[in-house]
Amino acid sequence: MSDIRVRFAPSPTGKVHIGNIRAAIYNWLFARHTGGKFLLRVEDTDLERSTPEAIAVLFDCMKWLGLDWDEEVFYQTKNVKRHLEVVDQLLASGHAYKVEKTSRDGKTGVVTMFRMPKEGVIEFDDIVKGHMAKKAEDIQDFAIVRSDGSPIFHIANVVDDIDQRVTHIIRGDDHVENTFKHICIFRALGAEVPKYGHLSMIVNQQGKPYSKRDGAAFVGEYREQGYLPEALFNYLLLLGWNPGDDREVLTRQEMIDLFELEKVHVTAAMFDPKKLAWMNGEYIKKIPPAEFREILIQSVAERRSERGDTAYSPRLPEEEPSDAADIPLRSDLRSAAEQKAWWDYLAAQIQVRTKFLKDIPAAIKCFVSDDFPFDEKAVEKRLKKPGVKELLLDLVERFSKVEDWTAPALEAVVKELSQGNGMGPWVHPIRVAVSGRGEGIGLFEMLQLLGKDNTLARLRHAAETLASE
RNA sequence: GGCCCCAUCGUCUAUCGGCUAGGACACGAGCUUUUCAUGCUUGGUAGAGGAGUUCGACUCUCCUUGGGGCUGCCA
Numbered sequence: 001m002s003d004i005r006v007r008f009a010p011s012p013t014g015k016v017h018i019g020n021i022r023a024a025i026y027n028w029l030f031a032r033h034t035g036g037k038f039l040l041r042v043e044d045t046d047l048e049r050s051t052p053e054a055i056a057v058l059f060d061c062m063k064w065l066g067l068d069w070d071e072e073v074f075y076q077t078k079n080v081k082r083h084l085e086v087v088d089q090l091l092a093s094g095h096a097y098k099v100e101k102t103s104r105d106g107k108t109g110v111v112t113m114f115r116m117p118k119e120g121v122i123e124f125d126d127i128v129k130g131h132m133a134k135k136a137e138d139i140q141d142f143a144i145v146r147s148d149g150s151p152i153f154h155i156a157n158v159v160d161d162i163d164q165r166v167t168h169i170i171r172g173d174d175h176v177e178n179t180f181k182h183i184c185i186f187r188a189l190g191a192e193v194p195k196y197g198h199l200s201m202i203v204n205q206q207g208k209p210y211s212k213r214d215g216a217a218f219v220g221e222y223r224e225q226g227y228l229p230e231a232l233f234n235y236l237l238l239l240g241w242n243p244g245d246d247r248e249v250l251t252r253q254e255m256i257d258l259f260e261l262e263k264v265h266v267t268a269a270m271f272d273p274k275k276l277a278w279m280n281g282e283y284i285k286k287i288p289p290a291e292f293r294e295i296l297i298q299s300v301a302e303r304r305s306e307r308g309d310t311a312y313s314p315r316l317p318e319e320e321p322s323d324a325a326d327i328p329l330r331s332d333l334r335s336a337a338e339q340k341a342w343w344d345y346l347a348a349q350i351q352v353r354t355k356f357l358k359d360i361p362a363a364i365k366c367f368v369s370d371d372f373p374f375d376e377k378a379v380e381k382r383l384k385k386p387g388v389k390e391l392l393l394d395l396v397e398r399f400s401k402v403e404d405w406t407a408p409a410l411e412a413v414v415k416e417l418s419q420g421n422g423m424g425p426w427v428h429p430i431r432v433a434v435s436g437r438g439e440g441i442g443l444f445e446m447l448q449l450l451g452k453d454n455t456l457a458r459l460r461h462a463a464e465t466l467a468s469e
Numbered sequence: 470g471g472c473c474c475c476a477u478c479g480u481c482u483a484u485c486g487g488c489u490a491g492g493a494c495a496c497g498a499g500c501u502u503u504u505c506a507u508g509c510u511u512g513g514u515a516g517a518g519g520a521g522u523u524c525g526a527c528u529c530u531c532c533u534u535g536g537g538g539c540u541g542c543c544a
Contacts, residue, residue: 009544010544011543011544043544045544046543046544101542102542103541103542104541104542105542107542109542111542112542129474129475130474132473132474133473134472134473135472138471138472138473138540139472139540140540142541143541143542144542145542146542147542148542150542152541152542152543152544153543153544154544156544157544173474173537173538174538174539174544175539175544176473176474176538176539177472177473177538177539177540178539178544180473198474200474200475200537200538201537201538203537205479205480207536207537208537209537209538235481238481238482238493239481240481242481242482242483244483245483245492246482246483246491246492246493248481248482248492248493248494265481265482266474266475267474267475267476267537268475268536268537268538269480269481269482270479270480270481271480271481272480272481272494272495274480274494274495275480275481275493275494275495276494277494278493278494278495279494281506281507285507352506352507352508353505353506353507354506355506411503414503418503422503423503424503424504426503427503427504428503428504430503431503431504437504437505438504438505439504439505439506440504440505440506441504441505441506442502442503442504442505443503443504444503
């Protein structure tokens with residue numbers, strides 16, 4: 001156990017920006033790696049935007065990503081009295097003074113200013129950026145209390161950090177200039193100056209700070225789109241840090257073991273949605289089969305609607321599939337074991353092809369309902385061709401004779417038809433006829449899952465209504 | 470304008486003076502193959518420019534150029 005204490009201090013605006021959450025990730029990893037404490041401070045001084053809902057969203061995002069914090073949440077608004085006491089102290093010691101000022105929007109009033117030293121160099125060794133120095137004369141006095149008497153960020157931030165006994169401040173790059181000011185406040189108060197580590201920004205394709213105009217910028221959006229929290233976490237971590245070897249997909253424990261603030265990069269990193277998508281696929285492949293099966297079942301059972309979103313939330317795999325019982329299309333599968341096997345088989349087929357959890361419902365629609373959409377292009381390309389109707393009806397004939405309704409047996413039927421010239425001419429129309437789509441899991445596995453009755457019915461139906469003579 | 474920071478494939482990066490510059494994503498080709506994926510094999514693409522230090526520089530120094538941040542009674 002070390003005495004290291006770090007904090008994540010967001011202002012709760014209802015949206016948690018990815019750049020911001022990356023700072024939380026780095027703080028959390030630093031604390032877990034060093035055995036220190038990770039504190040959460042809610043900078044809720046903006047009363048308009050800091051609603052209970054916004055704070056709930058913040059907690060939710062952090063929990064989703066597995067960013068658990070130590071000790072009680074610290075609310076900045078609860079410390080206003082202390083902020084103002086400290087200001088009085090600064091006033092008394094001559095480190096602050098009051099002055100009448102006119103703000104940008106024309107309001108005139110008395111504000112309290114912090115008096116900067118007039119000479120000397122303010123310097124600190126930033127853990128990620130290295131040695132930083134700035135002449136005191138280059139920094140102007142700055143306001144710490146508004147004319148309405150409310151404390152301003154600079155003083156509130158420093159006082160809270162003192163009160164929370166924060167030892168390392170790990171935050172966004174945009175605060176480097178503030179750091180010189182804050183160090184002066186710490187000194188004026190006779191407090192020990194914490195260590196600093198400033199993180200570069202996440203930028204867009206144009207090299208500008210990543211914003212909502214560049215795509216999903218908030219944690220909640222990734223959650224809604226079916227990203228796994230571990231994938232987002234891993235990707236964000238890699239944006240500016242690496243373990244020093246070629247490993248990229250890391251377990252949480254590996255991250256904790258290997259993370260070092262000193263190795264965090266100084267340069268801004270460009271956000272690459274494609275690599276995140278790849279990473280997400282990697283994590284989806286790693287989901288234990290039983291758990292993935294549960295995800296499928298939940299998506300069908302519309303269990304998700306209870307949550308109001310399509311987010312994936314890790315849960316313990318159960319012994320028996322929850323509502324697997326209901327496979328509307330397969331009334332022939334009576335026993336629980338048969339049904340479980342059916343779901344397991346489907347899950348295995350789907351899992352390897354899934355990049356985003358939100359794509360699952362569409363991918364399995366045709367297996368759990370007769371009410372699936374037909375892709376017009378696929379129909380045009382595969383069914384609206386001369387002779388297809390005859391071909392499908394012939395297949396109905398042949399398939400109906402198959403007793404052992406398994407993928408290999410069905411494949412044998414088509415293989416025989418094709419006489420070694422490629423099964424394409426049969427496979428494609430069948431696929432569209434039974435699933436409505438031109439892509440999906442292996443065709444014969446698909447037919448096995450659908451079962452004989454459904455397959456024959458769909459082939460017949462497609463032959464009668466969609467196929468060309 | 471002033472102050473501060475940064476600079477290796479398109480992108481994320483490895484390299485801590487010896488490099489035939491490595492990996493991943495993306496992209497191309499191939500194998501497997503009924504589609505889409507997965508998997509495997511494989512290809513191309515990089516050290517902003519200029520001086521200096523050195524036997525030797527992507528690595529160190531300086532300049533130029535380019536990019537970013539800050540410059541509020543926002544945080």
